[in-house]
Amino acid sequence: MNTAVIHPRPNPIVAAMYTVRDMDVDVIVLHGPAGCSFMASRPLENAGVRVVTSALKDNDLIFGGTEPLVRTLKEVRNKFNPKTVAVVGTCASTIIGDDMAAAIRRADIGCNVFPVDCHGCMAANTDGAIRALKAGAKAGVIPQEECDRQTALLKAATELERQRGMAARTYLSPAVSPTKLHVCRQIADALKAGKKVAVVMLAKKELAYRFADMFVAVDEARRKLGGKTFFVANMDGSVGLPRIRRYCSNIMAELDADGVSIDRLVGGLDEYAVVGERMKAEVDAFAPDMTIFLGICHAYPDLKKEDILITDQPRELANYLNQNFLSAVGEVSSHNMVMGATGIVHLETADTLREIVREM
Template sequence: MHPRPSPIAASLYTLRDMNVDVIIMHGPHGCCFRTGRLLESDGVRVLTTAMAENDFILGASEKLENTLKEAYDMFKPEFIGVVGTCASMIIGEDLKEAIANADLDCTVIPVESHGGFGEGDNTEGAIMVLDSAVEYGIIPREEADRQIEMLKKATEIEKTRGMAQGKYIQPNFGDNKEEVAKKIIKALSDGKKVAFVLNAKKETSYLFADILNFDYREVNPENKPIIIANLDENIGLSRIRNHAVNIKQELKADIDYITGGLDEYPVTGKAAADYLKKNPVDLYVVCGVPHAFPVEEIECESIAVTDGPRLVEPLRDLGYDNVVAELDAHSKTLGTDKIVFSDFGGMIRSAIDWK
């Protein structure tokens, strides 16, 4: 019932992950405005054909052709993505024809996404990019199929355990960060076994990794927390693998168990839970996408750290004892290759001084 990310935005982010140079949105200038502006921070040039009222009636293929040519002249890109919007797709604009007519000396792929595509799930837009990338020889079919499987699992998790359950969820900013941070530091100080699970999505991992990035020896040198993370640098597109490499280089503590890659968060939560079943702890903290972790299967004290105020109540319903909300994870982590300060991570480090 409440607004959610659209397939168009997912198309933009997926093209970004493929290291596209320029994205042209074929639609009104305000469509996905915030996403387009944010992606500029990641080095992607995002342009629009700025369709207007007359174009909704007469079509705007010529506008798209001209924008393609202008983009090529301005930026000399090697790779352009053309993304449809509700306006252009509903009136049946032919992206492929416009691309052929522009006849540019670079790779250009069309993505015929719009806000209501399929069931309207944002992952549908990402799947459309993957299929188009296979057609144009950008990625192999096997890699696309792996990612599509993850995207479908992500949709299932959101609809059954997250904020796409079909009911209105009141935004909630979670429990007091200071009190929850003190709880973690006290547990470590008292010699209890504590685990940190990084189950994060792509670039947002730069923020959630900060929560793990404190020196446990300042708390209890004899009690190293278990670190579990989906930081396999051999899985995913090159941009995603690089995120994993960068974070592992900065983490102060060694990782005890790697559950998978940063685009595998729909399944790496279960892998983390399986590890904890074999290595029981007194307290665990799941950071990133905690609703993909089967909290109901692990009987001990639990803390979830999410970036969605509308996920706080669903996480409590799943069984987490405490839920902490970090805000603006996407905007804070775009354009970075280093771990980004998180409010909760900073609070944990402050709690070490208070103990």
């Protein structure tokens, strides 16, 4: 029986918007009220994609939203001259039964425009992303093979959350992160004592820009204090949607410029839910005295209570603390900080480690 989850969960509409962004569409038209998904729409523009709304009013819910959508698409053509536009559905457009494809044909704005039929009441947020992938493949924006690959990965991610993540708990109260001093002193002391420290990143999308800073900080600490390190990350830039591949290449280039080497690249940023066992085999061969996990830590099998877990979500942090992972900390503002990033963004835990190392 599935757990009845009552804490807020990610929205399928927003998942669809992020997915078409990752396909490198030029404009997203959200077909619904002006305020729908407002908190996601504004930051998405920081990533270089235009986000507009058909701004449905109460009368449109009675007489239909075709006219507002046609007007919006023509305005999009005049203002942005896009090559690719995704029209993403909402609860409102679904309830009134708007035919977005018909409105797109009627607007006829002379570029590749495709509808994503989704709404907020779908079973999982990943269902919205899957519908966006299928729509993108049908429109020729991505290959069908990549659509199938991404769909399988999203289903695996959904199952991971149901088994071990936030969807496995009926309610999680957002947690305030414990201080970073405790975990950073552990890391510094381990390196100074000549111990072996593994850093494992299981990051999702642009959050890799922030978590990657921990590799830099631990490498700096090793150079000063000693010890041995082993770095593993899901940053294989040869797989994934176009924008996600760029994240990997940008981060790897910056790490290389800083003289930091990732010992093992295991999977891409979209594969966090399926690479845990492969990562574990690599880490076990290194036989670390301490392991630091970054991102979606529970994607790694057989976490130990003494492991250091660094996540970005306050409810996921609560999930870890409730399971007595006493060295779990949160970087809860990370998502807003990495929207539109093109290079590594400093991590508070990493900066805390740097400060401790300077004083040793």
